[in-house]
Amino acid sequence: MEVKMERIRREMMLPDMESTFRVFAAHWRTVDPDWKYPSHKQPLFEVNLVLSGTQEMIVNRTVYVQRPGDLLLLGPDDLHESRVLGGEEMTYYCLHFDVDEISFRELLYRNKACYHASGSELAAAIRPALDKLIALTSEETVVRVESRMAALSAIFELFAGISGTLGKRDGDGPPSxxxxxxxxxxxxxxxxxxxxxxxxxxxxxxxxxxxxxxxxxxxxxxxxxxxxxxxxxxxxxxxxxxxxxxxxxxxxxxxxxxxxxxxxxxxxxxxxxxxxxxxxxxxxxxxxxxxxxx
CATH class of the missing domain: 1.10.10.60 (Homeodomain-like)
Structure with a gap:
C-alpha cells in the first residue's frame, strides 16, 4: 500500500545507528583477607565495584579506599593495583568494556575522576544495571538466549547511565x-x-x-x-x-x-x-x- 507523503502531518524518527562494543572478563569474586592484585595496565575501560569488605586501589599512584557500594571507573592504560584491607574477605564485581561510539569515548576520556562513592551521582545511575549484570553472571544463565538478551539490555543501560552522568558534567562549557x-x-x-x-x-x-x-x-x-x-x-x-x-x-x-x-x-x-x-x-x-x- 502506497503512503501519500502529503497526508503525513507529523513524523519523528530515531537517527540511524551503527555501533559495536565489547564486554570482557565480567565477573564477581570473593577473595581472602590477604589477597592482592599486582600493578598492571589494560587496553579496555573498567568498572570496579566493591560489594562487601574493603579494597585499596592505587590508580596512577593515587590511593583510593573502596567500601561497599564505592566504584572506580578506569580508562585504558590506567596503571592500577589492589589489595584487601581490614583483615576480612572482600567481594567485588569487575567489568571491562570497549565501545566504538565516538561521542561516548570522548566523554570517557574527558572523565578525570575515577573514584565514585556509593552515594555519588554516577554510582546511583549505574548501580541498577550493575545489579542486573551481577545477577546474570553465572554459568547457568549465560547460555540461555533470553539471559544473553537481558545482559545486552543491562549493558546498554549501564552505558546510558555512564554517558548521561558524564554528559551532564561535561555540558557546562563549549568544546575545545x-x-x-x-x-x-x-x-x-x-x-x-x-x-x-x-x-x-x-x-x-x-x-x-x-x-x-x-x-x-x-x-x-x-x-x-x-x-x-x-x-x-x-x-x-x-x-x-x-x-x-x-x-x-x-x-x-x-x-x-x-x-x-x-x-x-x-x-x-x-x-x-x-x-x-x-x-x-x-x-x-x-x-x-x-x-x-x-
Missing part, C-alpha cells in the same frame, strides 16, 4: 578546539567509509587520512595527536573499526557475495579482504557469514 577538530575528523572518516562502501569513493586508508588532515588544515601528525588525545585511539584505528563494522553488516546480507563486499570496501581482491577480516576478528568472512546464514 581540539575536541571540535577531532569530532570533525571522525565525521569525515565515517563519511569516507560510507562512500567507499557505496562505491562513490576510492582510495587507500592512509591517503584518506592525509586528505582529511589537509581538509581541516592540520598536518597528519597533529591530527593523530589530537584525535588520540580526545578519543583514545588513532584515526587509523578508528577507520579500521568503521571498516570492520561495515564489513559485518554487509556480510549479514545474503544477497551480496564476499567478492562483491570486498570490492565495495575498496579491496583489490578477495584474498586481501579475507586476510584483513581475519586479522580483525580471528575468523574468515565465510565463517562469520555461516553463523548467520546456513
Amino acid at each position: 578546539r581540539m575536541s571540535q577538530t577531532a569530532s570533525r575528523v571522525a565525521a569525515l572518516l565515517e563519511q569516507a567509509v560510507d562512500e567507499t562502501a557505496d562505491g562513490s569513493r576510492e582510495g587507500r586508508e592512509m591517503d584518506t587520512i592525509e586528505s582529511i588532515a589537509a581538509e581541516v588544515g592540520y598536518s597528519t601528525s597533529s591530527i593523530n595527536r589530537m584525535f588520540t588525545s580526545v578519543f583514545g585511539l588513532s584515526p587509523r584505528q578508528y577507520m579500521s573499526n568503521l571498516m570492520l563494522r561495515k564489513s559485518k553488516l554487509l556480510l549479514m546480507d545474503p544477497e551480496l557475495t564476499i567478492e562483491e563486499i570486498s570490492g565495495r570496501l575498496g579491496y583489490k581482491n578477495i584474498a586481501h579482504f579475507s586476510r584483513q577480516f581475519k586479522r580483525w576478528t580471528g575468523e574468515s568472512p565465510s565463517r562469520f557469514r555461516a553463523r548467520f546464514h546456513t
Whole structure:
C-alpha cells in the first residue's frame, strides 16, 4: 500500500545507528583477607565495584579506599593495583568494556575522576544495571538466549547511565578546539567509509587520512595527536573499526557475495579482504557469514 507523503502531518524518527562494543572478563569474586592484585595496565575501560569488605586501589599512584557500594571507573592504560584491607574477605564485581561510539569515548576520556562513592551521582545511575549484570553472571544463565538478551539490555543501560552522568558534567562549557577538530575528523572518516562502501569513493586508508588532515588544515601528525588525545585511539584505528563494522553488516546480507563486499570496501581482491577480516576478528568472512546464514 502506497503512503501519500502529503497526508503525513507529523513524523519523528530515531537517527540511524551503527555501533559495536565489547564486554570482557565480567565477573564477581570473593577473595581472602590477604589477597592482592599486582600493578598492571589494560587496553579496555573498567568498572570496579566493591560489594562487601574493603579494597585499596592505587590508580596512577593515587590511593583510593573502596567500601561497599564505592566504584572506580578506569580508562585504558590506567596503571592500577589492589589489595584487601581490614583483615576480612572482600567481594567485588569487575567489568571491562570497549565501545566504538565516538561521542561516548570522548566523554570517557574527558572523565578525570575515577573514584565514585556509593552515594555519588554516577554510582546511583549505574548501580541498577550493575545489579542486573551481577545477577546474570553465572554459568547457568549465560547460555540461555533470553539471559544473553537481558545482559545486552543491562549493558546498554549501564552505558546510558555512564554517558548521561558524564554528559551532564561535561555540558557546562563549549568544546575545545581540539575536541571540535577531532569530532570533525571522525565525521569525515565515517563519511569516507560510507562512500567507499557505496562505491562513490576510492582510495587507500592512509591517503584518506592525509586528505582529511589537509581538509581541516592540520598536518597528519597533529591530527593523530589530537584525535588520540580526545578519543583514545588513532584515526587509523578508528577507520579500521568503521571498516570492520561495515564489513559485518554487509556480510549479514545474503544477497551480496564476499567478492562483491570486498570490492565495495575498496579491496583489490578477495584474498586481501579475507586476510584483513581475519586479522580483525580471528575468523574468515565465510565463517562469520555461516553463523548467520546456513
